[in-house]
Amino acid sequence: MTPADHRDTWPAPYAAAPVVADVRLPGSKSLTNRALVLAALADRPSVLRAALHSRDTQLMAAALTALGAEVDSAGADWTVTPGAWRGDVDVDCGLAGTVMRFVPALAALSSGPVRFDGDPHARTRPMGAVLGGLRDLGVDVDDDRRGTLPFVVHGTGAVKGGSVTIDASSSSQFVSALLLAAPAYDEGVDVRHEGGPLPSLPHIDMTVACLRERGVEVDDSEPARWRVAPGPVTALDTVIEPDLSNAGPFLALAAATRGSVLVRDWPATTTQAGDAWRDLLVQLGAEVSVEADGLRVTGRELHGIDVNLHDVGELTPVVAALCALADSPSVLRGVAHIRGHETDRLKALATEINRLGGEVTETDDGLRIRPARLHGGTFRTYADHRMAHAAVVLGAAVPDVRVEDIATTSKTFPDFAGTWAGMFA
Ligand SMILES: O=C(O)C1=C[C@@H](OP(=O)(O)O)[C@@H](O)[C@H](O)C1
Numbered sequence: 455m456t457p458a459d460h461r462d463t464w465p466a467p468y469a470a471a472p473v474v475a476d477v478r479l480p481g482s483k484s485l486t487n488r489a490l491v492l493a494a495l496a497d498r499p500s501v502l503r504a505a506l507h508s509r510d511t512q513l514m515a516a517a518l519t520a521l522g523a524e525v526d527s528a529g530a531d532w533t534v535t536p537g538a539w540r541g542d543v544d545v546d547c548g549l550a551g552t553v554m555r556f557v558p559a560l561a562a563l564s565s566g567p568v569r570f571d572g573d574p575h576a577r578t579r580p581m582g583a584v585l586g587g588l589r590d591l592g593v594d595v596d597d598d599r600r601g602t603l604p605f606v607v608h609g610t611g612a613v614k615g616g617s618v619t620i621d622a623s624s625s626s627q628f629v630s631a632l633l634l635a636a637p638a639y640d641e642g643v644d645v646r647h648e649g650g651p652l653p654s655l656p657h658i659d660m661t662v663a664c665l666r667e668r669g670v671e672v673d674d675s676e677p678a679r680w681r682v683a684p685g686p687v688t689a690l691d692t693v694i695e696p697d698l699s700n701a702g703p704f705l706a707l708a709a710a711t712r713g714s715v716l717v718r719d720w721p722a723t724t725t726q727a728g729d730a731w732r733d734l735l736v737q738l739g740a741e742v743s744v745e746a747d748g749l750r751v752t753g754r755e756l757h758g759i760d761v762n763l764h765d766v767g768e769l770t771p772v773v774a775a776l777c778a779l780a781d782s783p784s785v786l787r788g789v790a791h792i793r794g795h796e797t798d799r800l801k802a803l804a805t806e807i808n809r810l811g812g813e814v815t816e817t818d819d820g821l822r823i824r825p826a827r828l829h830g831g832t833f834r835t836y837a838d839h840r841m842a843h844a845a846v847v848l849g850a851a852v853p854d855v856r857v858e859d860i861a862t863t864s865k866t867f868p869d870f871a872g873t874w875a876g877m878f879a
């Protein structure tokens with residue numbers, strides 16, 4: 455390792471003994487950003503309690519502020535006051551899928567051009583289906599036909615809306631984007647998905663639930679079709695649940711070190727995809743119990759799994775890390791679309807786990823992971839918060855793992871490194 459490697463890397467804490475700890479986690483990115491969007495569309499001010507303060511949610515707040523809403527995000531509870539939809543503004547999407555997909559559908563309501571751009575890697579994330587869908591609904595979008603950032607949405611103050619068919623096989627967020635803005639479109643929307651299998655369905659169900667909670671009429675009775683009626687969005691005073699996808703590395707820490715970790719305030723019912731950890735960790739060999747104050751995972755021997763993660767693709771990096779520590783082979787399927795996430799996650803996971811001595815091969819739609827004796831080294835993260843999550847889980851079980859750019863976790867988790875180190879105190 456060169457000195458430069460050391461400067462830019464963070465030594466992942468190694469667990470010499472089983473980790474026994476409990477933790478309270480920040481709010482859900484997906485729920486915070488949906489609540490922000492719907493608050494900006496609502497009939498009066500909304501309050502978001504325990505909102506997530508992270509790069510993705512701050513980018514969403516900044517985008518909505520640029521478009522005319524007022525977002526007071528100074529404290530733990532945020533207040534959002536809807537405003538007139540302003541044009542001639544710039545929106546920085548960072549690397550946030552929710553910002554680059556959800557905000558263009560709102561920008562179409564503004565009175566002038568709204569220019570979108572983001573991080574270098576954001577320019578490779580798929581956007582074509584949502585931009586094409588907006589065009590079919592009567593919105594003028596200029597992307598030089600690239601189907602990626604940067605692009606300009608030319609708002610005219612109103613969107614007709616109506617029927618549209620899109621191919622959302624590369625991201626559920628294309629559907630969510632159109633549904634979230636639809637109450638403000640003259641005719642609402644009738645969205646159909648046609649194409650390959652639709653990923654991350656729980657996230658679309660979350661969108662539908664968020665709309666209904668605010669009094670919007672949604673018909674999702676037919677598969678791959680969603681109808682949203684035009685009408686008012688009722689402002690809410692809502693408590694944001696902890697982020698269950700981000701609970702993954704903390705629960706995995708118990709599984710990887712044969713320890714015991716309690717994640718506090720696990721919701722009894724939820725629309726979050728991360729609730730799938732309960733089942734996934736049992737399949738991997740851990741014990742999972744719902745307790746009065748949260749969800750507890752107790753680690754036992756880790757076993758490989760053969761699992762389809764199509765609905766919960768964002769959990770793949772941490773699942774892959776656990777599979778690399780398991781005593782039998784694993785096959786992760788159904789996640790071709792995560793090549794279009796923050797980075798090509800299949801390639802990145804195979805490359806980086808193998809750099810530590812792993813035996814991982816990419817398939818068209820997933821990974822094959824064989825048991826191997828892992829060793830220390832530097833794990834690259836490619837600006838991807840969930841690659842960093844995979845790295846720290848491996849580092850808890852394998853000495854001398856260093857994580858490149860641990861600060862990338864700020865996308866969805868303030869002071870992830872501090873909270874993680876606290877687990878070992
Ligand atoms: O709508 C959302 O909040 C999300 C939807 C999913 O996106 P994809 O459908 O692109 O996987 C998920 O992976 C992402 O982390 C958050």
Ligand SMILES: C=C(OP(=O)(O)O)C(=O)O
Nearest residue numbers: 549550551552768795840
């Ligand atoms: C895919 C993810 O994020 P985004 O919202 O940027 O798509 C993720 O958080 O795993």
